[in-house]
Amino acid sequence: LASSEVKHEPSQVKVGDSVVIGGSRVVVMAGPCSVESEEQIIESARLVKEAGATMLRGGAFKPRTSPYSFQGLEEEGLKMLAKARDLTGLPFVTEVINPETVDLVADYADMLQIGARNSQNFALLKKVGQCGKPILLKRGMAMTIQEFLMSAEYIMSEGNQGVVLCERGIRTFETATRNTLDLSAIPVLKLKTHLPVVIDPSHGTGNYHYVAPMCYAAVAAGADGLIVEVHPDPERASSDGPQSLKPKKFAAMMQKLRLFAEAD
Ligand code: PEP
Ligand code: MN
Secondary structure, X not given: OOEOOOOOOOOOEEEOOOXXXXXXXXXXXXXXXXXXXXXHHHHHHHHHHHHOOOEEEOEOOOOOOOOOOOOOOOHHHHHHHHHHHHHHOOOEEEEOOOHXXXXXXXXXXXXXXXXXXXXXXXXXXXXXXXXXXXXXXXXXXXXXXXXXXXXXXHHHOOOOOOEEEEEOOEOOOOOOOOOEOOOOHXXXXXXXXXXXXXXXXXXXXXXXXXXXXXXXXXXXXXXXEEEEEEOOOHHXXXXXXXXXXOHHHHHHHHHHHOOOOOEO
């Protein structure tokens, strides 16, 4: 179902009432790694909207490497995201980490994110295939492109054609960056599938210094969208501060992005 041999024209995935991923404009989703408080997510939503983002991101259920790290505000976080959407009009994407909470997350969110660590959790993929909301499917950190497409197939074969693929860096021998962002995945996926492709330079590099150049390169290489971590006060973030852009840096990046593509 995901193959470009089956469907030749590029797919467009609608999110909320206003956003289309895979159209002529690059869709920018931005916001903090984690929802931390109502004030934090509302302020983030206002700032990223002002800079030109058309979708909000924020995690309420956090799949942390350590069980002792902040695990997210769960349903309270979803309510805060919904409030930020009501105030700004930005639809939001948020992660769902297990099949039991898919219905709950789908009640609030405009788009459900499957994280890198869950990208071959087949029970979860099948469940989101039945949820009726579009899915942002991240590539696993040790996943081949073929396996990535098979994970998309799990969702689509349950009846959900609204799948957007997200490259977020893979694990290599290189340690200078958190992961190695595989930008060649963009043209490869464009050849193999009709599904839209979004790039996550924040998890892809793990360092805010490298985020803007990777955004420009991704758009130049044909990405349909970007998902970028932005925090009003990265030093105090409960997760992923070192890779989060300050709002001013994000706004400057959005300005320059317009040189490379029509960006939303
Ligand atoms: C995230 O988006 O905050 C996240 C946990 O991403 P990934 O699953 O790509 O690590
Ligand atoms: Mn993160």
